[in-house]
Ligand SMILES: Nc1nc2c(c(=O)[nH]1)N[C@H]1C(S)=C(S)[C@@H](COP(=O)(O)O)O[C@H]1N2
């Protein structure tokens with residue numbers, strides 16, 4: 001048996017954890033049958049199973065559960081493969097209160113375990129294959145940190161958000 005592939009889940013508001021693909025079985029498994037096109041190899045059709053990316057991230061990054069919508073709206077999830085191929089998913093794409101997309105961290109591909117090769121990001125809505133990052137070694141979550149105004153004064157007037165403290169470090173300049 002080849003050694004099990006490990007990947008790191010880390011970010012700005014959490015402790016770093018290292019997981020094996022087999023440990024993805026602790027979350028409810030979802031199935032995605034997808035077709036995407038690749039510039040070099042044409043149309044690809046695959047069946048993946050694994051947990052929702054958001055279920056894994058909310059487990060280790062509890063701040064994402066309590067963060068206000070306007071904090072969640074600026075979160076990024078960067079996924080890195082063993083070959084350093086990277087793709088970014090906006091947290092909001094997968095958040096039930098925003099895009100609610102069933103983005104997976106797949107533990108099987110076409111019925112085969114990814115335990116030794118590494119898990120794979122699955123973005124079923126994508127027509128192009130570039131974000132189906134395979135052999136995942138790292139998943140990072142954090143806030144977009146451009147140096148701009150930090151607070152829209154209208155934030156306090158909406159009334160639909162609890163006055164919670166920020167879960168992520170404030171942008172520079174605040
Ligand atoms: N780690 C890694 N994942 C990757 C890539 C890559 O170069 N490295 N290429 C992407 C691209 S461009 C495509 S089209 C799909 C191809 O997936 P397939 O080989 O299962 O058809 O993998 C994606 N995932």
Ligand SMILES: [Mo]
Pocket residue numbers: 037038039040041129130
């Ligand atoms: Mo591709």
